[in-house]
Amino acid sequence: MKILIARLNHETNTFSPVATPxxxxxxxxxEDAYQASKGTxxxxxAFIDxxxxxxxxxxxxxxxSxxxxxRVAAAAYTALCDAIVNAAPGCDAVMLDLHGAMVAENSDDGEGDLLARVRTVLPEAPIAIALDLHGNVTPAMMAxxxxxxxxxxxxxxxxxxxxEHAGRLLMRMLQQGMRPALAWRRLPLVTHTLRSNTGEGAMQRAVAAARQAEAAGMLAVSVLAGFGLADIAAPCISVLVxxxxxxxxxxAAADQLAAQIWDERAGFVYDSEPLAESIARAAQLAAGDGEGPVLLLDHGDNCMSGGTCDDMAVLQEALRQGLSGIAAGPVCDPRAVAALVAAGVGASVSLPVGNKVPLTQLGIFPVPPTLSGRVAAISDGEYVISGPTYTGQRIRMGRTVLLDIGAAQVVITETPQEHWDLGIFTHIGVDPLAQRFLLLKSRMYCRPVFVPIAKAVVECDGGGVTSxxxxxxxxxxxARPVYPLDAETGLEAPAAV
Structure with a gap:
């Protein structure tokens, strides 16, 4: 038995100016791919095991990944897909670790077009795919x-x-001759990522219902919130059975769960608070009872949704309102890093930081603010994640500088970064627990680590490409109409696909 196993992951924000070569x-x-994946x-x-x-x-x-x-560069998409398709001849089965929301310069349906090519080479071989919760399911993927x-x-x-779940079912096909039925239902509902948290609200209830359906006999039931920042026909929520x-x-199981989601569609919509109000509320929370910093989550510029990580709107508003005791960043600004490294630790500097990447599709061309302060530290930007996500992985942010501007300590890096670990601050000498505010360019992945040490959490929308x-x-x-971009008048859930 010969099994093709591969990983190709990308969540594409088609409005992001960040290139994907x-x-x-x-x-x-x-062999390098095998060794890099085994034991992860x-x-x-799981497929390898x-x-x-x-x-x-x-x-x-x-x-x-x-x-x-x-959008993924055409040459990159073609080369990576070719590597998978060219390895397919002679294989008895396929297991693919995909995201589900990949859009390339030469494909609006990155996963669907890849699967169609694999199916052409292996018309009879069973194919199992594992998807991210934010995948945008398409007819080609299901076909x-x-x-x-x-x-x-x-x-x-x-x-x-x-x-393991997907692979186990594929093994039943190979070893027991099982012939599964795959059903799906997609709704005209573009969800907000901040409402796909599976620990609360409508999404929590949808996932609970999926688990109940599995307990009642379905082999697998999945709720995919979709990724709405993809300008494709249907970046919408789906149910797979x-x-x-x-x-x-x-x-029937897919339709029943989809009906529950549609009835609760308002629970998948996030209303952004005006930024000035968010910062004012954070100041009040910081003055109240309790220990720990107030988290300012700059979810409009989140690198794990395609943000540039150089939007300065939240920091500028915090400084305008007189907040102090802030640790902020990382701000991705390679030019500022180079200038600060050249100046050296202890140097007094005044230079433009951030706001250097125009958000062309949104018509936003920000002006870099000038920050004045002291170069407090310089590092290689490396630390090891202590958990719970990607435990043990070494993070390499590129050269990193800590700029102390008085009211804030600003971490500036050469690459965009997610807040997987407190090490993003501690590695350069910043104690997160000693701050009044932590300004993080994150919406969700920071929470397992930073929320337990925080007094409060304030979500701040600076208006970037992940707003x-x-x-x-x-x-x-x-494809219109779609909720919540269009009025509900005349908008009904579609019939089963």
């Missing part, structure tokens, strides 16, 4: 996959478990 994926090939808490790691336990011969042509950013399972957590902590045999039962204010995004390809 091949090096962004840090691809590894062949990822879907591909299952295939090896079954005594199969593994073909691992590529493992590639890039942070969310703009060419036999099994599809997505994460059930956000923040995502069940990547391995999802791969895998059943043993009965297509009608699978579709929840969808009205500011010039959608051209989105």
């Amino acid at each position: 091949l090096p962004s994926f840090h691809p590894s090939y062949g 808490r990822t879907a591909i790691g 299952l295939a090896e336990a079954a005594g199969a011969e593994l073909v691992v042509p590529v493992a590639a 890039a942070n969310p950013s703009g 060419h996959a036999d099994i599809a399972v997505s994460f059930k957590t956000y923040p995502h902590v069940d990547m391995y478990e999802t791969g 895998v059943a043993d045999g009965g297509a009608a039962a699978a579709q 929840s204010r969808y009205a500011q995004f010039p959608f051209q390809r989105l």
Whole structure:
């Protein structure tokens, strides 16, 4: 038995100005791809474990994953897909670790077009895919996959478990001759990422219902919130069901859960508070009872949704309102880093920081603010994550500088970064617990680490390319009407696909 296993992950924000060339994926090939993936808490790691336990011969042509950013360069998309497709001949089954929301310069349906190519080469081989909870499911994806399972957590902590789930079902197809039915239902509902937290609200209830359906006999039930910052036909929420045999039962389960989601559609919409009000509220919370810093989550410029990480709106408003005791960043500004490194530790400086990447599609051309202060520290920008996400992984931010401007200590890096760990501050000498405010360019992944030490959390929308204010995004390809961008009058859930 010969099984093709590969990973190709990218969540595409088509409005992001951050480029996505091949090096962004840090691809590894062949034996290197196998070694890089074996033993990891990822879907591909689970695939490898299952295939090896079954005594199969593994073909691992590529493992590639890039942070969310703009459309994948055509050459990169083609090269990575070619690596998978060219390895397919002669394989008996396929297990792919995909995201589900990849858009390339030459494909609006990155995963669907890849699966169609694989299916052409292997018309009879079973194909299982593991998807991110924020995947945008398409007809092509469903037409060419036999099994599809997505994460059930956000923040995502069940990547391995999802791969194990999908892979286990594929093994039943190979070893027991099971012929699953795959059903799905997509709703005209573009959700906000801040409402896909599986620990609360409508999304929590939807995932609970999915688990109940599995307990009642469905092989796998997934709720994919979708990724709304993709200008494609339907970046919408979907329900996927895998059943043993009965297509009608699978579709009924998908329709029932989709109806629950549609009834609670308002629970998937996030209303952004005006930034000035958010900062004023944070100041009041900081003055109240309790210990720890107030978190200012700059979710409009979140690198894990394609943000530039150089938007300065939240910091500027905080300084305008007189907040102090702030640790902020990282702000991605390679030019500022170079100038500060050249100045050296202890130097007094005055220079433009941030706001250097124009948000062209949004018509936003920010002016870099001038910050004056002292170069407090310089580091190589490396630390090791202590958990719970990506535990043990070494983070490399590029050269990193701490600029002390009095009211704030600003961490400036050469690359965009997510707040996986307190090490993002402690590695350069900043004690997060000693701050009144922590300004983080994050919306969700920071929470397992930073919320436990915080007095309060204030979500701040500075209006960048990961904002929840969808009205500011010039959608051209989105099929209308769709909730909540359009009025509900005449908008009904569609019939089953």
